Amino acid sequence: xxxxxxxxxxxxxxxxxxxxxxxxxxxxxxxxxxxxxxxxxxxxxxxxxxxxxxxxxxxxxxxxxxxxxxxxxxxxxxxxxxxxxxxxxxxxxxxxxxxxxxxxxxxxxxxxxxxxxxxxxxxxxxxxxxxxxxxxxxxxxxxxxxxxxxxxxxxxxxxxxxxxxxxxxxxxxxxxxxxxxxxxxxxxxxxxxxxxxxxxxxxxxxxxxxxxxxxxxxxxxxxxxxxxxxxxxxxxxxxxxxxxxxxxxxxxxxxxxxxxxxxxxxxxxxxxxxxxxxxxxxxxxxxxxxxxxxxxxxxxxxxxxxxxxxxxxxxxxxxxxxxxxxxxxxxxxxxxxxxxxxxxxxxxxxxxxxxxxxxxxxxxxxxxxxxxxxxxxxxxxxxxxxxxxxxxxxxxxxxxxxxxxxxxxxxxxxxxxxxxxxxxxxxxxxxxxxxxxxxxxxxxxxxxxxxxxxxxxxxxxxxxxxxxxxxxxxxxxxxxxxxxxxxxxxxxxxxxxxxxxxxxxxxxxxxxxxxxxxxxxxxxxxxxxxxxxxxxxxxxxxxxxxxxxxxxxxxxxxxxxxxxxxxxxxxxxxxxxxxxxxxxxxxxxxxxxxxxxxxxxxxxxxxxxxxxxxxxxxxxxxxxxxxxxxxxxxxxxxxxxxxxxxxxxxxxxxxxxxxxxxxxxxxxxxxxxxxxxxxxxxxxxxxxxxxxxxxxxxxxxxxxxxxxxxxxxxxxxxxxxxxxxxxxxxxxxxxxxxxxxxxxxx
Amino acid sequence: xxxxxxxxxxxxxxxxxxxxxxxxxxxxxxxxxxxxxxxxxxxxxxxxxxxxxxxxxxxxxxxxxxxxxx
Numbered sequence: 001x002x003x004x005x006x007x008x009x010x011x012x013x014x015x016x017x018x019x020x021x022x023x024x025x026x027x028x029x030x031x032x033x034x035x036x037x038x039x040x041x042x043x044x045x046x047x048x049x050x051x052x053x054x055x056x057x058x059x060x061x062x063x064x065x066x067x068x069x070x071x072x073x074x075x076x077x078x079x080x081x082x083x084x085x086x087x088x089x090x091x092x093x094x095x096x097x098x099x100x101x102x103x104x105x106x107x108x109x110x111x112x113x114x115x116x117x118x119x120x121x122x123x124x125x126x127x128x129x130x131x132x133x134x135x136x137x138x139x140x141x142x143x144x145x146x147x148x149x150x151x152x153x154x155x156x157x158x159x160x161x162x163x164x165x166x167x168x169x170x171x172x173x174x175x176x177x178x179x180x181x182x183x184x185x186x187x188x189x190x191x192x193x194x195x196x197x198x199x200x201x202x203x204x205x206x207x208x209x210x211x212x213x214x215x216x217x218x219x220x221x222x223x224x225x226x227x228x229x230x231x232x233x234x235x236x237x238x239x240x241x242x243x244x245x246x247x248x249x250x251x252x253x254x255x256x257x258x259x260x261x262x263x264x265x266x267x268x269x270x271x272x273x274x275x276x277x278x279x280x281x282x283x284x285x286x287x288x289x290x291x292x293x294x295x296x297x298x299x300x301x302x303x304x305x306x307x308x309x310x311x312x313x314x315x316x317x318x319x320x321x322x323x324x325x326x327x328x329x330x331x332x333x334x335x336x337x338x339x340x341x342x343x344x345x346x347x348x349x350x351x352x353x354x355x356x357x358x359x360x361x362x363x364x365x366x367x368x369x370x371x372x373x374x375x376x377x378x379x380x381x382x383x384x385x386x387x388x389x390x391x392x393x394x395x396x397x398x399x400x401x402x403x404x405x406x407x408x409x410x411x412x413x414x415x416x417x418x419x420x421x422x423x424x425x426x427x428x429x430x431x432x433x434x435x436x437x438x439x440x441x442x443x444x445x446x447x448x449x450x451x452x453x454x455x456x457x458x459x460x461x462x463x464x465x466x467x468x469x470x471x472x473x474x475x476x477x478x479x480x481x482x483x484x485x486x487x488x489x490x491x492x493x494x495x496x497x498x499x500x501x502x503x504x505x506x507x508x509x510x511x512x513x514x515x516x517x518x519x520x521x522x523x524x525x526x527x528x529x530x531x532x533x534x535x536x537x538x539x540x541x542x543x544x545x546x547x548x549x550x551x552x553x554x555x556x557x558x559x560x561x562x563x564x565x566x567x568x569x570x571x572x573x574x575x576x577x578x579x580x581x582x583x584x585x586x587x588x589x590x591x592x593x594x595x596x597x598x599x600x601x602x603x604x605x606x607x608x609x610x611x612x613x614x615x616x617x618x619x620x621x622x623x624x625x626x627x628x629x630x631x632x633x634x635x636x637x638x639x640x641x642x643x644x645x646x647x648x649x650x651x652x653x654x655x656x657x658x659x660x661x662x663x664x665x666x667x668x669x670x671x672x673x674x675x676x677x678x679x680x681x682x683x684x685x686x687x688x689x690x691x692x693x694x695x696x697x698x699x700x701x702x703x704x705x706x707x708x709x710x711x712x713x714x715x716x717x718x719x720x721x722x723x724x725x726x727x728x729x730x731x732x733x734x735x736x737x738x739x740x741x742x743x744x745x746x
Numbered sequence: 747x748x749x750x751x752x753x754x755x756x757x758x759x760x761x762x763x764x765x766x767x768x769x770x771x772x773x774x775x776x777x778x779x780x781x782x783x784x785x786x787x788x789x790x791x792x793x794x795x796x797x798x799x800x801x802x803x804x805x806x807x808x809x810x811x812x813x814x815x816x
Contacts, residue, residue, distance in 0.1 A: 093783025094776075094803075103770030110771065114815045231800040234774035289808035300772050358815045366812055497814065504811035524809040 005722045009705050011080040012375065013715070026066070033059030040133060041323075053129070054314060057137050057393045061386045064141035069382040072146060076582070076590040077153045079374035084702040086159045087370050096160075098372040098704060101379060105710070107370070109384040110300045111362045112148070113307070115194055115495050116352025117388055119458035121396035122465075123560060124349045125407065126337040127152075127330035129323050129400045131346045136396065139347070139354025140389035143597035147571060148359045148593055149381030150578040155364035156371055157696045163364045166577050167673075169695050175676040177671045179573045185666070186358065186566035187354035188537070191502045193563040194495045195280070196555050197457035199272045199545070201488050207481075209272070211489045213265070214248035215298070215496070216279075222294035233252035235643040238297045242305075243459060245298065249485050256448060257632050269549045273339040276499070277542040279311075283496075284503035284534045292500050295380055297565030306490050307387075309392050310466060319401040327404075328432070336412040336431065337456070339619040340611060343386040344604040348564035353392025355601065357570025359385065372546055375708035383710070398465025399458075405435025406443050406452065410461050413554025414454035415642045424453050448481035456556040463487035506537040516540065547655050552648040553625075558575040558655060561612060562662055568605045575601060576677040584684045586691040602670060609667035613660055622660030629653045776803050 016022070036056035039048055073079050087098040099107070124132040155161055161169075164183060168176025192451070202208045222241045230236060255261045267275070283291050329335030330342040338349060352358070363381055371380060399407060408428045409417065417424040420438040426437050444452045446466060452460070467483035508524060510533040515522030521529045548555025575598035582591045615621030618628040629652045632640045643649060684692040705723060707716040769775050777799050784793040794802065 053802065091783065093780050093787070094806075097779055097783065100767065100770060102767045103775075106767065106771030107773075111812075111813045227801070227804070231797045232774070232777050234772050235769055238772060287805070288811070289801075289804040292811070293804050293807060297772055304771070352815070356815070362815060501811050501814040504813070508811065 005719065005726050006703060006705050009081055009702070009719070011082050012074055012078075013081075013457060013708060013713070022055070026063075029059050029062050030716065033063065041130065043325070045324070047322065050314055050319050050321055050401060050411070053133055053321075053393055056133070057390055060137050060141060061390070063144070065306065065382060065386060068141060069145065069149065069378050070148065072593055073375070073378045076587060076593050077150065077374075077377070079153065079377060080699075081373050081375045081705075082702055083374055083710065084700045085156055085371050085374060086368060086697070087372060087430055087627060088385045088702055088704055089700055090159065090369075095366070096369045098706070099370040101372060101376045101706060101708075104367065104370050104372075104376075105380050105384060108362065108367045108380050108554075110303055111366065111389050112356070112359045112384060112390050112500055113303055113391060114352070115197065115459070115491050116356065116390035118395045118462050118491055119197060120350040120352055120559075120564070121392045122399040122458035122461045123337050123411070123556070124346050125323055125399040126327060126335045126411065127342055127346060128326035129321055129396060130325040131330055131342050132350055132396045133393065135346055135350055136354050136389055139350070140385055143571075143575075143600065144353075144355035144359070144389065145382040145385035146593060146597060147355060147357075147574050147578065148363050148385040149377050151360045151574050152363040152368055152371070152381035153236040153374065153377045154578060154581050156368040156374060156377065158368075159697055160252075160366075160369040161364065161695070162698065163360045163574055163577065166581075166695075167573060170577060170580050171673070171676050172678055175573075175576070175673050177207050178672045178676070179475075180509075182357075182566070182569050182573055182666075182669050183361070184506065185662070186563075186570050186670075187502055187506050187509075188540045188661075189544065189559070189563045189566045190358070191280075191499055191506075191541035192548060193559050194554075195273075195276050195499055195541065195545045196548045196559065198276065198492045198495050199269050199549050200455055200457035200556070201459040201463070202267065202272055203269040204266060204451070205256075205488075206262045207256040207448065207485050208488050208492070209267050210255040210261075210265045211245075211248045211252040211485060212492045212496070214251070215245065215295070215489070216291075216371065216495055218244045218248065219291050219298065223290040224295070226294065227289050230299045234297055236651060237294070238301045239497070241294065241298045242301055245302075245489070246486075249482060249489055252485055253481060270546075273542075273546050273549045275461075276537055276545065279496070280499050280503050281534055281538045283500040284507060284538070292497070292504075294670055295493075295497045295500065299497045302490050302493060306487075307391055307394075310398075310469065311390070313469045313473045314397060317469050319397070319469055319472065321397070321400040322402060323400040323404050323407065329692060333617070333620065336408060336416060338560055338673070339617075340561070340608070344607040344611075345561065345564075347604045348561055348568060348608045350392065351564045351567040351571075353389050353395070355390075355570070355571050355597065357567050357574055360570065360574035370665065371706060372706045373702075376706070378709065395458075395462050398462050400465075401463050403435065403439065403443075403463065404433040405429070406440065407461060408433055409435065409440050410452050410455045411458075412454060413456065413557055415552055415554070417453050420643075421451075421453065424493070429457075442616075446477065446480045446562070447484035449484075454554075456554055458556075459488060459491045461526065462491065501536060503537050503541075507533040510536060547651075551655050552643045552652055553655075558659055561608065562659055564664075565605055565608055565612070565663065568601055568608075569670055572598060572601050572605060572670050573673055576673050580677050580680050580684075581694060583681045584692040584694050585696070586689070588685060588690065602674060605670055606667055608667055609663045612663040613667070622656040622663060626653055626656040626660065629656070634648065776800075 032700035034056055036052045037054045040056055087166060089094040121132050164179050218241055222237050226237050255265055308490060333339060333341035401476050405428050408431060409424050417427050421440040425437040425440055427436050463484050466487040467480050470483040471477060471479045511521050511524060511529055520526050548559045551558050575594050577589050578594040579598055582594060611620050612622055616624050618625040629640055629649050633649055638646055777796055780799055781793055
């Protein structure tokens with residue numbers, strides 16, 4: 001086989017020439033973006049259509065992708081298509097193999113997208129729609145997508161090394177250990193917060209509980225079906241699973257009206273908490289084929305399906321935003337959903353969707369081992385993150401089209417709202433969002449729930465907004481209850497998948513660490529070790545879950561900022577690794593690309609941690625709050641504000657102590673990582689040629705070829721045909737219709 | 747302008763491609779990838795049967811769950 005044309009492939013494609021047509025297209029994109037942004041930002045008190053948010057987002061993404069990301073790719077990273085990627089060099093037909101870029105895009109997106117971008121923006125909506133919109137769009141263009149792409153690139157150059165390994169090798173053992181602790185801490189807090197979202201969405205909701213519980217037998221059935229009846233028929237099995245899932249939602253409606261079954265599936269928050277803890281343990285020690293693998297297939301299906309469905313529905317329904325641009329909570333820091341003012345708490349709350357440290361674990365895990373060409377990092381790393389950001393915008397829209405009164409009634413802690421719709425309506429109206437009890441009850445009736453009050457955690461609010469949007473397009477009011485429970489189930493489904501997988505990941509990390517002390521622990525198939533470590537991990541997140549669910553001040557209110565801080569802490573690790581590598585490889589003049597987002601992230605996270613630790617306002621500072629409650633206890637008082645009773649007050653004291661210590665720990669970790677990185681930067685800058693050796697794998701010439709962008713350019717198509725004519729190898733191993741689809745058309 | 751039959755052929759090809767991409771995204775192509783790789787690297791050797799392959803493939807998750815996101 002001759003591969004003559006392949007040897008002609010260039011490191012980078014030729015710079016596209018400006019033609020009158022492309023100039024016109026980009027001017028049009030810029031104009032649409034400018035118009036949409038001015039409508040969003042300058043409108044005074046009128047209700048605007050959600051379509052403007054969509055236009056602003058899409059045109060900004062297009063410009064960011066075409067200009068900024070392109071600049072980073074070619075000028076800063078200098079991706080080289082003639083360099084063989086790990087997928088090509090280490091191809092083993094399994095975890096390393098060159099994968100069609102479009103397949104990998106879907107893969108990577110499904111791996112990074114979870115419940116996070118659906119929750120954060122909903123909570124941040126308490127400050128109005130503008131702060132969230134600005135941060136989701138600007139944050140992704142300049143920070144989040146940059147992080148994902150640059151980590152992906154550097155990990156690809158290092159055989160797919162993980163973030164933790166890169167931190168240890170490129171920064172040093174101290175930074176490496178800090179990174180490891182950060183990963184572990186965020187995992188625990190993440191699992192607790194996500195599980196709490198599920199508890200809040202399903203408590204006292206037989207319909208929701210039934211349909212979620214049914215996902216377990218459905219997944220078990222799919223697992224057995226795939227294992228014994230039809231091995232490898234993933235599409236078929238997933239299709240059956242989705243149909244069963246829809247039936248389970250319909251069945252939930254019937255259960256909710258059935259006199260006996262209704263009681264069977266009616267759970268209190270504590271029953272659900274206990275159930276989730278048991279589920280988390282059992283699921284994480286069961287073999288993967290039985291529960292986790294089928295759940296993963298289902299989640300991927302639902303994730304992609306719902307994202308597409310929601311985007312289409314928003315564009316068709318064009319709902320109007322009901323929340324204002326800003327609420328007073330953006331400035332006074334007294335928001336009832338979470339405390340603290342716009343800076344820094346919007347940036348902490350909207351973690352996923354703008355900048356998510358967690359993504360760096362995917363960008364340095366599976367994806368770099370599968371990528372065909374370095375030139376594809378922009379499409380896969382940057383592009384997938386833009387898509388996730390778009391999901392966050394849709395979640396924000398879902399929250400903002402709801403009546404603001406309903407929004408606050410759903411997202412305020414139960415202790416603040418008092419008993420019943422009358423009291424809740426009064427409390428919310430006093431905040432300045434006039435609502436009557438009848439409307440609150442009517443909304444609950446519409447989705448066939450007993451109550452919508454204090455359904456904190458974002459999922460129910462998102463589900464209500466999504467149900468309005470979906471039913472506008474499909475089925476009208478009659479379908480509201482179905483769509484609401486569909487959306488709740490959809491979020492809960494992949495939260496459970498994350499709980500299962502996250503507990504496993506935590507368990508392996510713990511086993512690996514304990515293996516240093518006691519060797520057999522290292523062996524993942526050693527049952528006692530696996531069970532012990534699973535139990536430890538479950539106990540850790542289970543504690544936070546239980547404490548959060550029973551927190552008199554509202555668990556989301558207290559724990560979500562911690563989750564955001566932990567996530568942004570991980571982002572700081574990732575951006576510090578990226579900056580270090582840019583400097584060490586002699587690209588200090590471009591280090592601002594990751595240094596600016598790192599600085600911003602550090603300022604935001606440290607300010608938030610500082611306020612959480614030192615603020616004298618008991619609503620914000622954990623220790624001030626602790627003081628307030630312990631003083632009250634010492635004085636023999638039996639209530640503080642709406643918190644009644646000594647045991648509740650004691651609970652607050654315990655929780656604020658734990659949360660406060662964690663905030664301080666996170667801040668300390670960030671400082672350690674930054675200091676350790678700066679030490680390496682200075683060393684590199686002082687080195688004779690301004691570089692330091694890195695762990696980059698040596699250059700090896702690539703023998704395969706594939707287009708770089710989502711759609712192959714005219715030149716790329718011609719080149720593919722030329723390769724095919726010369727009998728060259730297909731670009732992608734085993735992927736028909738893969739790297740050079742056009743080569744196969746003859 | 748493409749003729750009607752050309753358009754139909756293009757559409758069919760596009761749909762086939764989309765289907766294969768979708769299968770790739772959910773991971774349904776693992777066995778095909780393995781077979782292709784096996785025949786290239788170990789020509790002449792008998793590959794695993796589909797059933798055995800999937801068993802191995804799924805069980806790898808027991809020791810390497812892979813990270814998931816929030």
